Amino acid sequence: MQRGAAEDTGRKAMWYEERQLFTSFKLIYDYRKILFAIIKDGLKTRYAGSMLGLFWLILYPLLFLGVYAVIYIFIFKVRLQILNPYEYVLLIFCGLIPFLSFAEALGTGTQSVVGNSQIIKNTLFPIDLMPVRDVFISQAVQVVGLIMLFMISFVLHKLGPMSVFVLLVWFFQIMFTIGLIWIFSSVNVFVRDLGYIVAIINLILMMISPIAYTEEMVPQALRMFLRFNPLYYLIMLYQKLILFNELDLRKLVVFGAVSVITYVAGYHIFSKLKLLFADQV
Numbered sequence: 001m002q003r004g005a006a007e008d009t010g011r012k013a014m015w016y017e018e019r020q021l022f023t024s025f026k027l028i029y030d031y032r033k034i035l036f037a038i039i040k041d042g043l044k045t046r047y048a049g050s051m052l053g054l055f056w057l058i059l060y061p062l063l064f065l066g067v068y069a070v071i072y073i074f075i076f077k078v079r080l081q082i083l084n085p086y087e088y089v090l091l092i093f094c095g096l097i098p099f100l101s102f103a104e105a106l107g108t109g110t111q112s113v114v115g116n117s118q119i120i121k122n123t124l125f126p127i128d129l130m131p132v133r134d135v136f137i138s139q140a141v142q143v144v145g146l147i148m149l150f151m152i153s154f155v156l157h158k159l160g161p162m163s164v165f166v167l168l169v170w171f172f173q174i175m176f177t178i179g180l181i182w183i184f185s186s187v188n189v190f191v192r193d194l195g196y197i198v199a200i201i202n203l204i205l206m207m208i209s210p211i212a213y214t215e216e217m218v219p220q221a222l223r224m225f226l227r228f229n230p231l232y233y234l235i236m237l238y239q240k241l242i243l244f245n246e247l248d249l250r251k252l253v254v255f256g257a258v259s260v261i262t263y264v265a266g267y268h269i270f271s272k273l274k275l276l277f278a279d280q281v
Contacts, residue, residue: 021260024267027128035129035136042137057144061093061100068092072212080214087243090152094242095211095235097145102177102231103202105138109181110188110198113277120277127274128267131181135174142170153242160245169237169252176230176259179266186273189280210235230258 028035047053069089072078080088112130113120119127146166153159188194209231210218218226226232233255240246 020264020267024128024263027126028132031125031129034125035133038133039136042133043140046137057140058148061097061141061145061148064096064100065089065093068096068212078212083243086156087158090149090156090158091214091239091243092212093145093149093152094239095209097142097149098173098234098238099206099209099211099231100145101138101142102173102234103206104141105135105177105181106184106198106202108138109134109177110184110195112181113185113189113274114192114195117277120274127277128182128270131185131270132178135178135181138177139174142173146170149242158243158245162241162245162247165247165252166238166241169234169241169255172252172256172259173234175263176234176255179259179261179263182266182270183262186270186277189273189277205229205231210239214239230255230262233258 043054047056050056052059069092072092073085073088078088083091109131112134113127116127116130119125119130150159150163153163184194184198208226208229210226215223215226215236233251237248237251237255240248
């Protein structure tokens with residue numbers, strides 16, 4: 001009896017998850033034209049008035065890369081037997097690009113509901129898609145960064161057939177980020193301090209994520225703590241695919257499962273809490 005009840009509960013949970021996935025994907029698809037338009041407008045607005053404009057999409061990650069390279073290569077004098085200095089810089093870049101994209105989405109996306117309160121009562125465009133918009137805008141850094149990564153990888157003769165799986169990892173990354181931003185943006189409506197806390201979270205994640213170091217450089221006793229950080233799986237997948245032409249299937253499965261669960265949970269939480277938004281903003 002208990003086993004049957006557990007199986008029935010499991011089937012209901014899977015059915016609900018599939019329904020949430022279908023509903024959210026359909027929502028994005030139905031409003032794809034409007035969503036594309038506001039993403040395009042958001043990119044123009046973000047860089048409007050700056051002297052360099054969209055060139056910041058290239059300069060932004062390169063500045064971070066330069067700082068990392070100076071600190072770890074010239075100050076800390078990190079040397080890896082398996083990588084020469086150029087390959088080590090590529091290793092850093094492989095971790096830096098997805099992190100910068102994620103950090104930008106977390107920083108701007110958390111404010112996406114509070115900053116667009118006029119849309120809450122607008123029936124023409126669902127407020128659910130404002131966090132999605134900010135996540136996709138943040139992917140501009142990722143697009144430019146991946147192009148540069150593939151170009152550098154090609155020059156260093158590191159580009160291999162496994163690199164095609166970067167697209168799958170990127171898809172899971174977007175799902176994970178959207179789900180997390182749905183949670184953060186909805187909670188931020190009720191707890192405005194979250195916007196300040198996010199800046200601290202980004203700083204902590206930058207220090208504990210394996211952007212400039214490999215898993216082997218971490219003491220054995222501390223490696224287990226890496227596995228509690230979803231960005232660990234994300235960054236390691238990018239580094240292995242682009243630099244070593246290897247697919248870590250276990251990490252891909254773990255990160256894929258975390259991404260789907262976060263996405264479904266985020267949409268569920270946002271859908272429940274948005275009914276209370278009008279009284280808070």
